[in-house]
Amino acid sequence: MTAEMIARIIQLILAPVVMISACAITLTGILGHYAAINDRMRAMAHERLSLAGEAGVAKKEVVAAERLSEIEAQLPNLLHRHKMIRNSVLFIYAAMLVFIADMFVIAAATMVESLAALALAVFLSGMGALLLGVLLMAMEIRTSHRAVEYEVVRVLALPVKRSP
Numbered sequence: 001m002t003a004e005m006i007a008r009i010i011q012l013i014l015a016p017v018v019m020i021s022a023c024a025i026t027l028t029g030i031l032g033h034y035a036a037i038n039d040r041m042r043a044m045a046h047e048r049l050s051l052a053g054e055a056g057v058a059k060k061e062v063v064a065a066e067r068l069s070e071i072e073a074q075l076p077n078l079l080h081r082h083k084m085i086r087n088s089v090l091f092i093y094a095a096m097l098v099f100i101a102d103m104f105v106i107a108a109a110t111m112v113e114s115l116a117a118l119a120l121a122v123f124l125s126g127m128g129a130l131l132l133g134v135l136l137m138a139m140e141i142r143t144s145h146r147a148v149e150y151e152v153v154r155v156l157a158l159p160v161k162r163s164p
Contacts (some may be wrong), residue, residue: 002059009107009110012106013103013106014103015122016102016106017103017107019099019123019130023092023095023130026092027089028123028155030085030089030133034061034082034086035083037081037082039100039140041082041152044074044075044078045075048068048071048072049070053056058076059095067145070150070151074150074151077146080143081147084140084143085136085137087133087136088132088134088136088137088140089133090133091129091130092129092133095129095130098122098123098125098129099123099126101122105118106119109157112163
């Protein structure tokens with residue numbers, strides 16, 4: 001084997017690294033979103049506990065009852081979104097693992113010519129897993145809009161006493 005052949009083989013093996021890097025960058029954003037939803041669920045659950053234990057003036061009870069109703073509607077939605085993001089993260093991690101495995105298959109394909117088709121199939125499997133992860137995130141973004149819209153519409157519908 002010549003130095004030129006070895007350099008070409010190394011280039012072929014490292015090609016999936018670009019996809020691994022793209023997955024890592026995508027995951028950074030998704031994991032931030034995942035953490036934010038997690039924090040929002042915990043805050044709502046804590047707020048629900050606080051409001052459920054409050055007693056006081058009738059107006060305060062009406063506001064607490066409305067907020068409890070919103071939280072009870074939102075928490076299952078947030079849990080569903082949390083699961084969608086979890087699945088998206090798992091698919092993207094799987095894509096990264098497949099791309100790493102593909103590096104080994106490409107290396108083996110340089111020795112055994114018949115493995116070239118397998119290297120392509122493994123790479124395309126990684127792309128498929130990445131596609132599923134991105135599709136799940138797109139679905140979650142659509143769902144998140146509905147959740148925000150629900151809360152805003154409910155809050156805007158509350159009567160507000162205005163000072164003269």
